[in-house]
Amino acid sequence: MIKPSYIGNLLQRLVLLFLLGVGACTTPPPAPPTAGVPTSAPATANSPSATPSPTSIPPRLLTICLGQEPESLFLYADQSLAANSVREAIYDGPFDLVGFDVQPVIxxxxxxxxxxxxxxxxxxxxxxxxxxxxxxxxxxxxxxxxxxxxxxxxxxxxxxxxxxxxxxxxxxxxxxxxxxxLLWSDGAPLxxxxxxxxxxxxxxxxxxxxxxxxxxxxxxxxxxxxxxxxxxxxxxxxxxxxxNFFSPLPQHAWGGFAPEQLLVNELPRRMPLGWGAYQIEEWTPGDHIRLRKNSYYFRAAEGLPAFDQLVFRFVPAGEEALAALLAGECDLVDKSALSEVDAPALGELERTARLKVIYERDAAWEHLDFNLAPLSQPDPLAAAIANRDLRQAMAACLDRSAIAASLFGNQSEVPVTYVPSSHPLFNPEAPEYPFDPQTAGAKLTLLGWIDHDNHTETPRLAQGVPGVPDGIPLQFSYLTIDGATRQRAAELVRASLAQCGIQIDLQLLSAEQLFAPGPEGVVFGRQFTLAQFGWETSFQPPCFLYTQSEIPGQYPQHPKGWGGANATGYSNPEFDQACRTALATLPDQNEHRQAHLQAQAIFAQDLPAIPLYTIPNRLAMRVDMCGVVADAAEGNAMFNIEGFNYGEACNLP
Known part of the structure; x- marks a missing residue:
């Protein structure tokens, strides 16, 4: 299923990555079923829920554990990871995004x-x-x-x-x-x-x-x-x-409802019709959703899906989810349930063959943003930050490869720009800044930042830095989310910068505090010096994130008002023009690619934000599981749920 691309609301566009392995998940309370509306489909003689005869073959069952319960399965309601995971079972496509390319399904x-x-x-x-x-x-x-x-x-x-x-x-x-x-799961034509x-x-x-x-x-x-x-x-x-194709909805079944009723009616919310590999059979609030094989599935002749029944269990995220997998209560644990599991611990279980882990390597990218246009009280270091030579030196002071490896092993990379290297529009010739504290330190000295006492434990002091009073220390406030992984990352950033005589004062905030809209919010109110957070990897390179029109601020001076995404305040007409051309041309046209490459080159030269590392998503499963594919563009490994299998079937040619 296609995930929504550039969503208009900033707080929807922003990925609060504590949901991607760096913080806690919450489980919303289940909505009670409406009186008189069934929450399960009736069993038939051919249904997996019917009592098998003594000679029948037991139905094959796949159990997937989710870290939260969906609020609704109606297509235009709950967009949580859990809801979309279940939808992948009842809808197939209409297209998949694999390798940042559109692959038609229906x-x-x-x-x-x-x-x-x-x-x-x-x-x-x-x-x-x-x-x-x-x-x-x-x-x-x-x-x-x-x-x-x-x-x-x-x-x-x-x-x-x-x-x-x-x-x-x-x-x-x-x-x-x-x-x-194509047929709906009730047999009606699609x-x-x-x-x-x-x-x-x-x-x-x-x-x-x-x-x-x-x-x-x-x-x-x-x-x-x-x-x-x-x-x-x-x-x-x-x-x-x-x-730009709208995923079908069953007009024959729902056409009599007003659109607003579809948000609250129990049939579209809990028992939606689909055309995918499975159809909903029962939803037990607070416990599980049970599905059965869809006999009208258009790929049934291929022997898909491999299971007669599918159960999505709702389990607390973290250690309980992992324990359920190790105990055989789950065949696969979705990434929504692994948010609090430590990456090294998961890796050790994989090394000892107790489970298998699939990684979606480039799910998101973490970055360090500079505030180049502060709206808060005058910052004595504002002029220093505005100098891209300082930003480049700071990038060379950061041992980003070591930070990524410490957090995620070999499942993370250091991105050069806002585009991962796996993307077909990635610019391999964009400037890079490998870890080199000696060269970076020499550059800082040339910029007027002097190591006055020959101790890296103390920050350098300004001496002749344009716009900065002499004696001001090279010391910044540094904001990030208070999750364990982010705190660890920020501490590694602090230690790495200290080798160059740059000091940061770490301040941990809740996601709600950090991402509150302006003018009160610290990041999107442009009231910070340095801030670390993440953006989700997108299908199209998101150059718009750093355009002048996306700078948050008072309307009409800032066209997006306080909903703009460019918290750095970065403004470069050449970058804006390249991005505009990239977004206003079609992928079939040569200028589309060239404009994206140019925008990345300018970004990497100016560095309004330093890309730190990519954040992988993780799925854990039984060791004999096969058919599970993770792809950063798709964003949900359940897109191939019809191909999941385990046991001896995985060894067949």
Whole structure:
């Protein structure tokens, strides 16, 4: 299942990585079932829950332990990891993201400009209609608006609208075709109309799901039983267009409900219909969800899934979840239940063959942010931080490889930029800063930061540093989340910087305190000096995180208001232009790749944030388990749940 990409709300976009192995999870209380609505499907003679005859083969059972219980399985409600893990069993696709590429599942193919399922069509646009202007902003076409006419995508051919006649602009059109013969788990045909219905529901519930996609959609309609067409706002070129398909919802079963009712009705919340490998059979609040093999699954002829029954158990995250796995009560423990398990302890259990661990290596990336545009009281070190030479020297003072290895063994890497090396748009030629405290120390001295007493235990002092009074120590406040892993990482950062005569004063805050929106919030209110936190790895390189338009602040000076993501306050017109080009071109076009590479090179040179390490997700399972695949782009290893197996079947060719 596709995970939502750039979500409009900052607090949704921000990954509070204490949920990714660096802090505690909480389990919401289960919602009580509504009177009169069943929470289990009736057993039939062919159902796995029916009493087997003396000669029948016992049903094969797969048990997966989750660290929390979902609140709802309705597609546009609970977006927790636990809810999405269960949804992977009842929906398959509609496409998967593997290796940062779109792989169709229930679609015939991935649309592209090359195969003709995507095209730029010249359409007539009149005054007052919504467009994307030449600056990348959504606006109404009116007198004085700069826009790209049809066939134009560069500044040298942009035109100012005169306001007196319709104009031709390019509109991105994408057609998606479903595979023939797909059925819902109740046997009803799954059609393009179900995808159109899903779009209508998502639009009515805006901004719950993919709000940016809904905002940029001019129309979404079924053309026939298998084909649906998406049209973007004129002037908008979406680099993620192959994912602009809305996952079908069963209109035949839910069409009589108002969209708001789907959020509270027990059938879509607890017993949703799907087309995937399994279908919900029973939900016992506070304990488990039981599913059975979907006899209408479109891949059933391939012998999938391998199990007759699937149970998702809800267990406390941490040691209890691990104990349940070791006791044979779970076949697999989802990453939501491993958040508090120490990585070395898990590695030792794997080395002694008591369990198997699968790692999703580049799930997120941790970084050290500099506040380059503080809104708090004047900082005597603000001028020093503004000098990129100092930031580069600090990067060379950090033994990031040792920090990553100490935290995650060999399952983490030091990213060069905001793009992992596994991404096809990664720039391998971007500047790097390997650990070299001697060279970094010499550079600090040249910048005017003097080791006055020849002791690294004490911070260097300013002497002739532009904008910094002489005698000011090279000493920064350093904020991060109060989870055990992050605290350990911050202490390693402190020890590493101390080798260069740089001192940090560590302050641990709760996630709620650290990420509170501005103007009161310390990070997104730009009231910090240095801060360490993480962002989730995304399908498209997230250069937008460091653009000027994303700087949080007072509207209208700052277009995103206090919802901007660029807490560093970094502003570089050259970087902004490269990022704008990358986000306004299609992946099929050469300038798309070149713009992303250029943006990364500028970022790595300027270093508004120092990438520290990637954060791996972990799944633990029985040693004879197979078919489990972890991928950073997909973000949930359950995407291949139909292929899970264990025992002798894993040894078959």
């Amino acid at each position: 679609l015939e193919k991935k649309p592209s400009l090359v195969n003709g399922d995507a095209l730029l069509e010249a359409v007539e646009v009149g005054g007052g209609e919504i467009i994307m202007d030449a600056g990348g902003k959504f606006t109404t076409l009116g007198e004085g608006v700069l826009y790209y006419p049809a066939g134009c995508s560069q500044a040298d051919c942009a035109v100012v609208y005169s306001g007196n006649q319709p104009v031709l602009m390019d509109q991105l059109v994408v057609r998606f075709k479903l595979k023939a013969g 059609t393009a109309a179900d995808s159109q219905y899903s779009f209508q529901v998502a639009s009515a519930l805006y901004p719950r799901y993919r709000p940016a996609l809904i905002q940029t959609t001019a129309s979404y309609q079924a053309l026939d039983a298998l084909t649906v067409e998406w049209r973007g706002v004129p002037g908008y070129r979406d680099p993620q267009y192959p994912t």
